[in-house]
Each structure stands twice: as C-alpha cells, then as structure tokens.
Amino acid sequence: MSAPAVGYAAALSGADPSLITDVAALSAAASDEAGALIDNVDLLARTLTATIDTQNERCVSSLRGPVQWSETITARANALGNEDVFVCATSFRSFNTVENRVLVVALAALAKASSVQNQQAAELFDSAALDLISARSDRARKWLAVPRLKTIPRGRLTRRELTQFRNSRRGAWMHTVMAFRQRQQRGFDSDEFIRLCDPWTIDLHGFVVDTARHIERHERVPQELALLDGTITAGRLSFRHPGANGGSIPGLAYRGIPLAPGKTLVSEAPWAGDLPARAVRINGASDVERLLTQLGVSGPRRR
Structure with missing residues (x-):
C-alpha cells in the first residue's frame, strides 16, 4: 500500500498507520488477485526471461574466458607470483531481468503477509481468510526458494x-502479476476499509458527507482531495479523524471553523473528547444555511 494511501486511510479512520499497512497486506493476500497470481506462478517460473551476463572468475592453469589482466596481476601478487593464475571474464545465464524482478517482488510481498505480527490486524479477518493467507504465503515462500528465483x-x-x-512484450502476458501489484497499491476496497472504523467513526463520516453536500449547494467543493499534515482537504473543507495524528483542527472544518455533529451522535466515542469544544453544532441543512449567511456566502449557486 502506497504511503499516500496509508495517510488518507489514517486521516479517515484514526487507525494507526502500522495497523493500516498490516490490514492492507492481509487484505491483498486474501484477494482474488493473489489467488490468480499464485495459481499462475508455475507457468511464469517455467518461462522466465534470461540474459547472458559476465563475472570474473579466478582460474588456475586454465582459461575460461577473456583474461582480465589488471585483476590477474593483482591475483598473481596475492598468490606469491604464481604465473598459472588467471582472472577470466566468464559468461553465465542470468535471470536478473526486470520482468523476473517484478514477479519476485510480488511473491515476496505475498510470502510476507502471514508473518504480520499485529494481532489487532489479524482479528479483523475470520479464520478461513487467515488460513487462506497462510497457505498462499507458504506457496509463495516455496517458489522463492527455487534456485532460479x-x-x-x-x-x-x-x-x-x-x-x-x-512496455515490454512479456509485460502484457504477466497480467496476473500486475493485477496483484495494483491490488497492493489500492490497499483495500471501501467495504474492507470499514473494518478499521468504529461505529461512531462511520456516523461521523455520514455527518461529514451530509454537511459537505449542503455546503456544495452554495459553492463548488473540489472532487480532488489533498493530504496535508495528516488532514484531508477539499477546497475550504478539511477533515482529520480526532484519533489521527496531525497539527490541524480535528474533525470537520470549513474555512478553519470547526464543525461538529449533534451532541449525541458521537458523544460515546473514545475520541469524542478530542473534538474542539467550541465547534459550531450542525444538526441539518438549516444550521449550514445559518453559518453560511453569517459568513456572507451567497445563496445557492447555479448549476
């Protein structure tokens, strides 16, 4: 999972970044993309791309390739002047290609999934999913131990x-590998993201969406989001979960003014005390209209 994606997830859920990373790794290992990759490794491993590379080899009384005289002189000096010592550039078959590295990096990520030590992350998955992750990780480790890989x-x-x-021809053929890489970068889908959120956080998200929609009736709210100092921003709106690290206003804010839901919506949340005490309470569209009027924002914009 990419660092920006972890930052967005932390700002939305208030979960620890290490927990988010572990959950994303487990989620990717349990995905259909991971299953397709591990089922296709046999074919990919049997058709690895290869190149011819060279390496220096110390030879005695024999030549196995072009003599590297500079290295040979040094080797003879270390061998007390033995004239039968040569350093030759020998050719060998190398599997260190970009295509093969992409495959190995994907397998290494899959192999690492079952070693996640965060018990809290593991508790978010049922036993069947954990067994599946463990089996796939074991298969990935066995493939990584194959001499070629x-x-x-x-x-x-x-x-x-x-x-x-x-851009390579083989790149299109290795679609299962790229699909798994993309799944890793995505981290998890929206329904899986809910695992990181407590019930009050889900209610808080609903409040943020409703309030943003009311504000959008009066001014355009950019669809492109930005992450700054642990806070998600969209135009004049900003949001940071009260449980997330950051230096900005916790919760929802508009033009730097903290906005909070009705007193009972998230009052029982363990992070409720981190919300600003002097926030403007928003219980619906009428409260948003009143705030915008006080700020001198014009009426509903034309669409």
Missing part, C-alpha cells in the same frame, strides 16, 4: 523499471 534481487522497483516492464 532465489538469486533474483527483491529490492524496490524504480519507476523506470516499471515503465520498462509495462
């Missing part, structure tokens, strides 16, 4: 490498 680096892929992969 074992030597391929598993480091982070650069943007240039991913572009090269997408």
